[in-house]
Amino acid sequence: NAGVMQNPRHLVRRRGQEARLRCSPMKGHSHVYWYRQLPEEGLKFMVYLQKENIIDESGMPKERFSAEFPKEGPSILRIQQVVRGDSAAYFCASSPEGSAYGYTFGSGTRLTVV
Amino acid sequence: GENVEQHPSTLSVQEGDSAVIKCTYSDSASNYFPWYKQELGKGPQLIIDIRSNVGEKKDQRIAVTLNKTAKHFSLHITETQPEDSAVYFCAASRAGAQKLVFGQGTRLTINP
Numbered sequence: 001n002a003g004v005m006q007n008p009r010h011l012v013r014r015r016g017q018e019a020r021l022r023c024s025p026m027k028g029h030s031h032v033y034w035y036r037q038l039p040e041e042g043l044k045f046m047v048y049l050q051k052e053n054i055i056d057e058s059g060m061p062k063e064r065f066s067a068e069f070p071k072e073g074p075s076i077l078r079i080q081q082v083v084r085g086d087s088a089a090y091f092c093a094s095s096p097e098g099s100a101y102g103y104t105f106g107s108g109t110r111l112t113v114v
Numbered sequence: 115g116e117n118v119e120q121h122p123s124t125l126s127v128q129e130g131d132s133a134v135i136k137c138t139y140s141d142s143a144s145n146y147f148p149w150y151k152q153e154l155g156k157g158p159q160l161i162i163d164i165r166s167n168v169g170e171k172k173d174q175r176i177a178v179t180l181n182k183t184a185k186h187f188s189l190h191i192t193e194t195q196p197e198d199s200a201v202y203f204c205a206a207s208r209a210g211a212q213k214l215v216f217g218q219g220t221r222l223t224i225n226p
Contacts, residue, residue: 004157033213042120042203042216043158056212091157100146100207100214105157 002027004094004106005074012112013082021077021109025094032075033103034067037089049075050098082113116141118206120217128225133194135220137204138186144206147180147187148214152201161202162189191222199224 005024013019025032030051035043045059049069060067064082069075079086089110093103117140127133139147145166150158164171164178164187171178175194180187191198201221205214 006157031212040219042118042218043214045213045215048212059213098212100148100205100211101163103148103160103214105150105159107155107157 004029004092004104006090006092006106006109008109009107010110010112012114014114015083016081019079019082019086019111021079021090021092021111022074023077023092023094023106024074025092026104029094029096029104031095031098032069033093033095034075034077035091035093035105037091037108039088043091046077048098055098079111082111084113087111087113116144116206116208116215118204118215118217120204120220122220123218124221124223126223126225127194129194129196131194133189133191133198133222133224135189135202135204135222136186137188137206137217138184139206139215140185141206141208142182142185143208145209146207147178148205148207149176149178149189150203150205150216152203152219154200158203194224196224196226198222 034046037043047067048056064080066078089108091108093105120137148163151161152158177190201219204217
């Protein structure tokens with residue numbers, strides 16, 4: 001039973017380009033959460049999704065960031081027109097229920113904007 | 115909103131000694147307090163959690179204590195081993211909430 005799968009593990013983008021981060025939840029999990037971790041800091045909540053629905057995007061920057069979790073396929077976190085300040089590790093977690101209990105995190109995508 | 119403060123930011127102990135990491139939280143409605151271990155290049159891994167209806171929970175060398183009145187909780191690692199070296203994060207969540215609020219992390223180093 002594979003865990004939460006994130007890809008790519010590392011992503012380098014030039015300023016102004018788009019970044020697409022993918023997350024496949026654990027089998028049987030239909031709730032996905034995205035967190036961002038800046039260097040030497042804790043994780044900050046960005047967005048919570050269920051299949052085809054955004055439930056809570058209170059932590060998502062209003063511009064350039066979007067997330068989806070389609071009926072088929074992985075959840076996608078999309079960052080348009082990336083800037084240096086977007087450089088961070090982005091972690092996805094999944095859970096069988098819509099609660100913070102028993103999150104399982106993926107290994108993350110490390111985004112570097114040059 | 116919830117705010118979680120974690121101390122110390124770095125901690126170095128001799129192998130075999132105990133390590134204690136402390137967190138305080140601001141939201142009295144929080145009732146779920148997990149601890150995560152993050153090794154270099156990996157995602158956070160849940161190591162122990164506690165809910166507000168208990169004051170202490172233990173799992174082998176790891177224990178967590180919770181003081182709801184004072185709004186603080188602590189991670190205790192006994193008989194530390196080199197593989198305990200990692201960054202540890204505390205977090206808090208309200209009942210029924212889907213998101214966690216994390217502390218800033220503690221880099222624990224176990225010296226042989």
